[in-house]
Amino acid sequence: MKTLSLVITTLAFTLAGTSTQASTLDTVKQRGHVICGTTTGFAGFSAPDSKGEWQGLDIDLCKSVAAAIFGDASKFKTVPLNSQQRFTALQSGEIDILTRNTTVTQQRDTALGIQSPGVNFYDGQGFMVAKSLGVSSAKELDGATICLQTGTSNENTLADWARANKINYTPVVFDQFNEVVNAFASGRCDVYSTDASGLASIRISRLSNPNDYIVLPELISKEPLGPFVRQGDDQWFNIVKWTLHAQLNAEEMGVTSSNVDKQLTSTNPAIQRLLGVTEGFGKNLGLDDKWAYHIVKQVGNYGESFDRNVGAKSPLNIPRGLNQQWFKGGLHYGLPIR
Numbered sequence: 001m002k003t004l005s006l007v008i009t010t011l012a013f014t015l016a017g018t019s020t021q022a023s024t025l026d027t028v029k030q031r032g033h034v035i036c037g038t039t040t041g042f043a044g045f046s047a048p049d050s051k052g053e054w055q056g057l058d059i060d061l062c063k064s065v066a067a068a069i070f071g072d073a074s075k076f077k078t079v080p081l082n083s084q085q086r087f088t089a090l091q092s093g094e095i096d097i098l099t100r101n102t103t104v105t106q107q108r109d110t111a112l113g114i115q116s117p118g119v120n121f122y123d124g125q126g127f128m129v130a131k132s133l134g135v136s137s138a139k140e141l142d143g144a145t146i147c148l149q150t151g152t153s154n155e156n157t158l159a160d161w162a163r164a165n166k167i168n169y170t171p172v173v174f175d176q177f178n179e180v181v182n183a184f185a186s187g188r189c190d191v192y193s194t195d196a197s198g199l200a201s202i203r204i205s206r207l208s209n210p211n212d213y214i215v216l217p218e219l220i221s222k223e224p225l226g227p228f229v230r231q232g233d234d235q236w237f238n239i240v241k242w243t244l245h246a247q248l249n250a251e252e253m254g255v256t257s258s259n260v261d262k263q264l265t266s267t268n269p270a271i272q273r274l275l276g277v278t279e280g281f282g283k284n285l286g287l288d289d290k291w292a293y294h295i296v297k298q299v300g301n302y303g304e305s306f307d308r309n310v311g312a313k314s315p316l317n318i319p320r321g322l323n324q325q326w327f328k329g330g331l332h333y334g335l336p337i338r
Contacts, residue, residue, distance in 0.1 A: 083151035117241035124219030248334030250301035
């Protein structure tokens with residue numbers, strides 16, 4: 001019995017040591033960069049630019065985590081993943097964060113060993129059609145063929161909506177994103193259905209004549225999109241969560257990449273805590289007190305990131321809508337740093 005007890009105790013300490021060694025923050029620091037899982041190319045959210053450098057709203061979140069940890073937003077690498085690969089890559093430790101347009105659902109947040117630290121884009125599933133189809137509402141799609149990508153929540157959402165609205169349709173399903181886009185562009189299906197942000201991106205960046213297509217006005221679901229991390233590492237969860245809230249708070253307080261140095265002399269206690277003038281709020285995360293300063297200085301606040309990548313200053317020109325700050329009628333609400 002004593003021998004068994006000793007074995008169990010030794011095993012417990014070994015597992016505890018393994019858990020400590022497996023801290024994501026420690027691993028990232030030792031490696032020297034953050035590894036983020038992204039899309040294989042989704043303009044405005046995660047895609048390489050003409051120089052091969054990855055840009056987008058989700059990439060900015062990855063950069064912000066790097067800035068918070070290293071004080072250097074360039075210390076990140078991307079791993080492009082399709083819909084089928086994304087969760088396995090996170091579960092296996094191939095990536096540190098999944099920063100890819102991924103809907104937060106109850107199943108994903110509880111049953112896959114992963115969890116969402118927050119929402120960085122509020123979206124909904126929609127429909128895109130060629131203008132030549134002559135429809136102006138999703139309610140006119142009875143009998144249509146609809147292109148979809150497998151491995152997403154879009155298939156089930158569409159099936160539920162169609163059943164509820166007594167609409168018959170023929171799904172045309174593909175494994176790869178490029179296959180879906182090419183099938184729609186070549187006329188193999190009447191409709192493309194995915195998140196509305198994706199439709200806006202595809203219309204501008206992947207279709208040769210964007211003005212020949214329209215995105216129908218209906219949204220048939222709630223699609224809160226955000227990053228995912230592995231369950232069981234609360235510190236890493238908190239770092240990603242508060243990175244997002246630092247960007248949201250900075251926008252709310254009017255702290256931008258261009259005025260952040262001047263804001264270091266602000267007498268506003270909330271700004272002092274955000275920018276590390278008041279000490280201790282980096283220590284809570286295992287980071288330097290200037291963690292949020294580095295985020296805003298190098299990447300910008302949430303509004304700057306939104307406008308630059310998907311909003312008014314981008315080709316997508318997506319209205320802020322639900323992604324506006326709470327005091328302007330949107331859903332974004334930065335949790336207080338105090």
